[in-house]
Amino acid sequence: MAKGVTLRDVALLAGVSSRTVSNVVNGYAPVSEATRARVQQAVDELGYRPNVLARNLAAGRSGQIAVVVPYLDTPYFAELLQGIIRAARVQGYNVLIDQTDGDAEHEKMFLSRGSQQLLFDGVIFSPLGLAQSDLAARDPALPLVVLGERVSDGSFDHIGIDDVTASREATEHLLGLGRRRVAAIGDQPYRTGEAAQLRTRGFRLAHERAGIPVREELIISTPRFNRSDGATAMAHLLDLEEPPDAVFCYSDLVALGAMHTLAARGLRVPEDVAIVGYDDIEDGRYSNPSVTTVSPDKRMIAETAVERLLKRIGSPAPVPGREIRAPHQLITRASTIGQERQPDREHQNVHHG
Amino acid sequence: MAKGVTLRDVALLAGVSSRTVSNVVNGYAPVSEATRARVQQAVDELGYRPNVLARNLAAGRSGQIAVVVPYLDTPYFAELLQGIIRAARVQGYNVLIDQTDGDAEHEKMFLSRGSQQLLFDGVIFSPLGLAQSDLAARDPALPLVVLGERVSDGSFDHIGIDDVTASREATEHLLGLGRRRVAAIGDQPYRTGEAAQLRTRGFRLAHERAGIPVREELIISTPRFNRSDGATAMAHLLDLEEPPDAVFCYSDLVALGAMHTLAARGLRVPEDVAIVGYDDIEDGRYSNPSVTTVSPDKRMIAETAVERLLKRIGSPAPVPGREIRAPHQLITRASTIGQERQPDREHQNVHHG
DNA sequence: ATGAAAGCGCTAACAA
């Protein structure tokens, strides 16, 4: 299986000790230029490649980080993951991906087991089923970076956009268009629905500031943030006596699902109902119509998450947890402002948030 | 960091040798019921967890498999990955995910390096940039399962659907609807475009059998299979003197992109142009209209891939490579047959392929 | 600046 060229082979050929070879390979410590060259040549000649497993065992680390997300096939996470994998690889780290399906037990397991087993050195975690308290109860030695809406308790880093502000802006955009019966799809008024609740707060805030009363019957709860939830909720809204003339959806998938129902009922977007989504996934750019959306800076989130996690891993002393706000924008597209320019072109107006 | 309860600690407490503990933990070999119980108790008492790294180093394996895909954020791959991760986890294997962006060099690297380093024990590979010849030139000791359209040369397993047949059926569906100017978007008439070429073959075959001439100007090549390719190609088709009345798209993303352009131009699907896609990604089920598509059995593909790979990994003697055909279906939806039933329901007619 | 040698925690060949 393995080629089997070991450090010792190199050492023998170069006529030095394995210690020196190790130093050369890792770029450690003082090695004279002469020996370094000799060792390097032996390495090349033998085609030596360090055995990662052995290295990690000796070093007491795994060289891997875990990324735990609720769903892998959700475009938002897929896009985020891509960025994380890239950033980690640059630092010589491998990424272990795990999908929890939002199951709290599964998520909890990840915060305890695994680090002991030296399977990974740290975790980037996007919790769904887990409440804030579970997060606090974790193995405190496990370097952790949390994505999404939980708030840091000081023992880990948290990266996320300002959901309340973003949601307020999205709703204000709708109200600014003259819509007065604005609905919200995606509220989750229970223990683990923090993300949703923040968005609902922004939704209410926009109404408050505009002096327009919130119509409670237009706030729809959904179990998840996917297409079918959006489709179902929209159908419900349309069956009301006074259906909405705009909808703020808590994810682009929800928006896509809602638009599906609207089209099926023969309603036009945005003429009859304007739609705003959340996440800025690629799907929303090519849907009919394309979706106005809250766009978090995913790249920044991914890179910062990796950077912070590696910092934690590398530091012997506990690193104080930081709250990190990622920037976001409201990108207006056809689902609220209609076809404005050349349809085949990329058309988006950006409001900085 | 690690709790530090080792095999020896357990052995000491149980009053047996580490060998015996190892046997108990791994369920190996003969252990008397009495000692087994004693050891188990010691394990529980100490909260012992085997150190995976050490185990793998000693056993000469990594306990991980790599999955190499061109793009992570492509829904088709994301959905497939999910199945692979699940299946692998059940067998106690971790999954390392890598994205190549279709870069041939990157892909090639994966076939040589890494196995030596004991980073992974085998690879499930979905090549894009890589030609058949590159595949043959790999490290023959690396257990390999290839997904997609390359054909096995006997040294690895290959799993894929029958692209020619699937494409023929998709095209026949369009012709059967009475469409006579059927276009194809996604051909790739160059070295590494095997997948695309098979689909074009099916496209032609359907025309042949129906006695309808293929209009060469309606076969459009695209660099990739994504939305923007579809959007651009569709725009080109619509600018022809005689635009098509139906399009067979080589992926659902292409179909979605094409539909975006159609909507922008004010054309109706399927009345003006009928659309068939490929892959059956979730997006296509909630798009407006929903997309008729070739649906590969992703679950079967994922599970079989893992099963075959682990079989290879576990076998000391080389396992002869197999060509495995996964089943597929043509799922007809609104993009070809219009809104048939209740719009909020799942509506799909299945043709077994 | 470099060498010698003791592990990292586990598996498995060899004995008993």
Place this chain on the structure above:
DNA sequence: TTGTTAGCGCTTTCAT
């Protein structure tokens, strides 16, 4: 059935 022990390939402390 169970114990002894020699590694797996590397890092790293302690010498030199």
